[in-house]
Amino acid sequence: MIEARALTKVYGDKTAVAGVNFTVEAGRVTGFLGPNGAGKSTTMRMIMGLDRPTSGTVTVNGAPFARHAAPLRDVGALLDAKAVHTSRSAYNHLLAMAATHSIPKTRVHEVIEMTGLADVARKKVGGFSLGMGQRLGIAAALLGDPQTVILDEPVNGLDPEGVVWVRNLVKYLASEGRTVFLSSHLMSEMAVTADHLIVIGRGRIIADAPIQDIINGKGRIRTRVRTDQPDQLMRLLAGDGVSVELQDNELLEVTGLDPRQIARAALDRHVMIYELTPLQASLEEAYMELTKDEVEYHSLITTGAAAPVQSGGN
Structure with missing residues (x-):
């Protein structure tokens, strides 16, 4: 278990993490x-x-990390995969770490096999x-x-097989009753891996809940509607906070209205609907909605290029 209480970090006049x-x-x-600069790494x-x-x-x-007698x-x-002596082999790097905690060589061989490094274990890490x-x-x-595993961007640079392997690995570790804390910018991967999310913005926690609760709470309601009177239904549903897009001749996608509101409006005006399908909001949509006011760096799309606009620093 990891517990933070009123945790704060200030660098000069910059508060990176705020209580x-x-x-x-x-x-x-x-x-x-x-977002970048939100305080995750700190x-x-x-x-x-x-x-x-x-x-x-x-x-x-x-206990604080420094008080653990055998932290490994x-x-x-x-936290940083590059923090390795590049002239050492993978095997010798792990062997040196193991020696600091009296971890047997057999365990070094186990993690090498587990992580798919057997064929390159004797090669220098620099390559x-x-x-x-x-x-x-x-x-x-x-x-x-360890009982607790903390991984920062663990699928960075991995091929699809490696991504699936990491996904299954962290789920397995959690199923054994371990604490697994995972940071990633890949929303699609987080959506199928995490059970619970903590979202930080400008040094403050802005969400701490099961992943499905966050998706349901912040993802905008979208509904697929099929009708043979699309123009009439589009005019009927138009309003503040409502978006209606024509997908094909008879298919609409409505954002911002509950399916029951759509059905009631169509019934009242005698518009025939023969499909009304709620669409699941994505984690990416929910995340963007949560953090829209917390991003320190924004971009503007201009003709032919994206021009970065700085609104703050880290």
């Missing part, structure tokens, strides 16, 4: 989302004892691709068979 409170429970995959670094909080506390399995056996983390470096970082995180 956040959250709990990452064991037995489920908790996703950690937020929060994860404080969890791992790499940055000291300005105020507040964060504990892992009941309590907490495994992938690894991004994806192989990620696999090595995950192997290091799992080396001590």
Whole structure:
């Protein structure tokens, strides 16, 4: 379990994390989302004892990270896959880590096999691709068979097989009753991997709930409607906060109205509807709605190019 209480980090006149409170429970995959500059990396670094909080506390399995006598056996983390001595082989890198905690060589071989590194384990890390470096970082995180696993962008650089492997791995770890804390910018992957989400924006927690609750709460209502009177129905449904798009000759997509409101309006005006299908909002839509006022860097699309517009810094 990871617990943060009034956790705050200030750099000069910049508050990176502002008194956040959250709990990452064991037995489920908790996703950690937020725009660039929102405070995700700073929060994860404080969890791992790499940055000291300005105020507040964060504990892992009941104690600050620095107080764990054998941290690799309590907490495994992938924060920076490049933080490896490039002239060492993957095997020697893991062997050196294992020696600091009296972890047997057999476990080194286990995590090498588990992460698909067997064919390159004796090669120098400096020649690894991004994806192989990620696999090595995950192997290091799992080396001590920890109760808590923290992974920052673990599928970065992985091929589709690797992405599926990470997805199944974190779900399996959670099913064993471990605490799994996962950060990623890939909404499609987070949607099929995480059970619970914590969303941070401008250093503050803006959502902390099961993933389906977040999708249901912030995704705009969309409905597929099929009718042989599309023009009449479009005029009927038009209004503030309502979008009606003609998909083909008889198919409309309505955003901003409950399906029951659509059905009632059509019935009152004797418009025949022969399909009324609620569409599931996506995690990406819900996330964009949640964070629309929390993004520090915006872009404007101009003719032929996207021009970055800075609205703040980190």
